[in-house]
Amino acid sequence: MATKASRSAARIMMAPAVVLLLGWMLIPLSLTVIFSFKKFLPLRGDRITDRGEGFGDFMWEYVRGFPTLDWVGFENFSRFVGSSSFWPSVWTTLVIVGGVLAITVVLGILLSLLLDQPMWGQGVVRILVIAPFFVMPTVSALVWKNMFMDPVNGLFAHLWRFFGAEPVAWLSEASMGSIVMIVSWQWLPFATLILLTAIQSLDSEQLEAAEMDGAGPLQRFGHIILPHLGRAITIVILIQTIFLLSIFAEIFVTTGGAFGTRTLTYLIFQRVLESQNVGLGSAGGVYAIILANIVAIFLMRIVGKNLDA
Amino acid sequence: MGRIQLKDVTKSFGDVQVIPPLNLTIEDGEFTVFVGPSGCGKSTLLRLIAGLEDITSGVIEINGEDATDVVPARRGLAMVFQSYALYPHMSVRKNIAFPLRMAKMGQDEIDKRVTAAAEVLNLTDYLDRRPGQLSGGQRQRVAIGRAIVREPAAFLFDEPLSNLDAALRVGMRMEISELHKKLDTTMIYVTHDQVEAMTMADKIVVLQAGNIEQVGSPLELYQRPRNTFVAGFIGSPKMNLISGAEAAKYDAATIGIRPEHIDLSETEGPWKGVVGVSEHLGSDTFFHIQCDFSDEPLTVRASGELTLEYGATVHLTPRAEYLHRFDAEGLRIE
Secondary structure: OOOHHHHHHHHHHHHHHHHHHHHHHHHHHHHHHHHHOEEOOHHHOOOOOOOOOOHHHHHHHHHHOOOOOEEOOOHHHHHHHHOOOHHHHHHHHHHHHHHHHHHHHHHHHHHHHHHHOOOOOHHHHHHHHHHHHHOOHHHHHHHHHHHHOOOOOOHHHHHHHHOOOOOOOHHHHOHHHHHHHHHHHHHHHHHHHHHHHHHHOOOHHHHHHHHHOOOOHHHHHHHHHHHHHHHHHHHHHHHHHHHHOOOOHHHHHOOOOOOOOOOHHHHHHHHHHHOOOHHHHHHHHHHHHHHHHHHHHHHHHHHHHHHHO | OOOEEEEEEEEEEOOEEEEEEEEEEEOOOOEEEEEOOOOOOHHHHHHHHHOOOOOOEEEEEEOOEEOOOOOHHHHOEEEEOOOOOOOOOOOHHHHHHHHHHHOOOOHHHHHHHHHHHHHHOOOHHHOOOOHHHOOHHHHHHHHHHHHHOOOOOEEEEEOOOOOOOHHHHHHHHHHHHHHHHHHOOEEEEEEOOHHHHHHHOOEEEEEEOOEEEEEEOHHHHHHOOOEHHHHHHOOOOOOEEEEOHHHHOOOOOEEEEOHHHEEEEOOOOOEEEEEEEEEEOOOEEEEEEEEOOOOOOEEEEEEOOOOOOOOOEEEEEEOHHHOEEEOOOOEEEO
């Protein structure tokens, strides 16, 4: 890829993909931004267009900025933040993200330490550990809800009764804990996998040197292994944060946003689809985009730094 | 004090015995070098002494006390690893202080010892750098510094110079020998490089397949190799080993003669040969001469001025007093 000709050829060949991806991103983004400044209540008779139903009609109105919808300025934005459910939903989001991060990082470190030990059937065990990551969020949440957490027929209920205790109605009585547990179960493999590869890249002579230097197992962990894992832990935290900010399916199929489990994402969903207030939901979406970008900037700076080093 | 004794030590990995019963005594203050080709078990032996591997049977005594089941940290030994094994996230100062911090030593004493070690090793200007910002030789010195602050009974070196370039290696060789003279502590040094072994050791232990082939001072090994393996391994270039009819003339299965103990002549001598490749080093010239009685060409050392044409015929005379004779088992015949 050194000559001028090959470079321009490469640019031409990449162009279609770049244009497609750009459109893929820009059209929904700009739609969200436009709608967030409009009053758009489809059930009250607001229509995107009064021309027709075709794609061409839609694109025509899109280019013109949907003049049939009333411009309301920043009203959607102030109403979204001013709503009594906004701050609780932010708090819920933070609790879920923080809880899942804490559980996956701590357990991920312990599990990866365990999996790093030579043992019989290592390959099979590692695949089993990764398995939850391959289960679709909707499916895993349903499995948890119906097989484990059901207060009548769930495994936990049977277990509780076996010990003579009153079964817990997990998803209503301990709703936040339950959701954190389900989501942690899904993301633990990811954390474990990244941390395991990081542990495997640790020079075994360093550990032996520390052993000769008189460091016990805990000190070897604290002084050698943990600092070595520092970068991997940062990457796990940042990547998971981006994905966890947008968890939806797990809440949708379990509590449906009730019992204090309404996250920011779920609130947006309710505004748009349950209240049919597209403008208000879009304003919430714009807030979410800003939040995700702040995290993404941190992520790219840290990952970029790691690539340099 | 650092007297290390191995009694009937064996090591097996599964069914494979890498160290057959082995006995060895390393006296206090001695610089002992384990040397042998790769895979001969020399690093394993060092790790057994360090305690990083468990021995399968036998006893290891350090200063007369049974250390077989003692954990590495309590054996009073310090090790310098081939990769240096510095802690990359700590400064040089913290690296060197690490064993002292683990021993819960007071901060004043730690500072004192680190400063002293840094002075000995010329590291004073680099104490606040990270290992990643140091050159290979400096990292090597940090690894040694981390070993000397503990004031161990013995130092263990596992091929410490093999990651350095040739010029630096010669320098570090001198520095380690110097350090040994200064500290007067037992050192055990593993290498596959027989030049390092010859130049540094008080005592060389030649190993092959886990067996000790010979133990002795460098000159003992050079002058009186116990068998053909040691004869061929010690010395550079290698000793010429000749077997067959020519050896039978000397009542031996194999005879050995070092390159510097063969005289070259254009006219007379018992062995006639054709000159092959000549290596001119300036101070010496090594000629590879193909004689009709052996498959391998003989190496002959001559003065640096001498040049012989490729393909010329020459005559060789081995000096009888330097001829080594070995029997059918490869053992030396006196």
